[in-house]
Amino acid sequence: MAKLYHVPLSPFCRKVRLSLAEKKIECELVEERYWEESPEFLRRNPAGKVPVLKIDGRTMAESGPICEYIEEKYPEPALMPTSPEGRYEVRRLVGWFDDKFHQEVTSKLLYERVNKKVMGRGFPDSGNVKSGARAIKYHLDYMAWLLDHRRWLAGDKMTLADFAAAAHLSALDYISDVDWNRSDVVKDWYAKIKSRPAFRGILSDQVPGFPPPAHYADLDF
The missing domain is CATH 3.40.30.10 (Glutaredoxin)
Structure with missing residues (x-):
């Protein structure tokens, strides 16, 4: 195992x-x-x-x-397209979320609100929190633009790009830092991801001292 x-x-x-x-x-x-x-x-x-x-x-x-x-x-089920163009787009978006989104949003919200306390490294920096709260709006709008043109973030099929985005957003949703009312198309996309069997372990996570909001594990949020 x-x-x-x-x-x-x-x-x-x-x-x-x-x-x-x-x-x-x-x-x-x-x-x-x-x-x-x-x-x-x-x-x-x-x-x-x-x-x-x-x-x-x-x-x-x-x-x-x-x-x-x-x-x-372990190529099945596939999380990468077969074409070089499709694989590029998946890698581009994985990079977007793991680099740009992480630097502008996750590190400003999750790390300030949770990681600092867990690690014993002081209190949240309010300037960073405000910066992250502003930046996430831009990223949600970009996701909405992508999903207006595609079924999934990188194309017609779910890929690693969707998992990269959902990994960040689910962690932020645990601390109620995602405004799901900002975009119906993004909320619908997350509902599809959230309902997959692969997501069950994520939704059962518990962090001592940080209980998740009621909607966190609700598939009909």
Whole structure:
């Protein structure tokens, strides 16, 4: 069985979890307090970051390469298109959410509101929180524009791009930082993702001291 070292609200860990679950790969989840930089964990990943996945006799770090490995080793059901153009678009959007969205939104909201307290690193920076609250509106509008032209974010089929976006938004939804009333098309897209069996583990997450809102696990939110 695969083993994933993770933290529940990490969007990068969630992206890997969704990929594994969609492909029905059984995986043991091990919560890792990576910020404590234990020697044992640093031996698994000298970068001191999660996720770290043990699978097929290998120990792997970095969510992007991990997901690409899973896709190549376990190609069904496919999370990447067959055409070079389609694969480019998926990778572009995964990069968008894991880089731009993460820097402008996730790191400003989730990390300030939750991670700082969990790690014992002080109180939220109100300036960062306000910046993240402004920026998420732009990103939701961009997603709405994409979904006005496509069935899914990268095209006509669900891909890793959708899981990357859902990983970030689900973590933010856990702390009620997503305005689902801003766009019906984005809300409908998330409802489709949320109702997939692969999402069940995500919706059952509990972080001590941070209870999720009532709508978090509600498929009819």
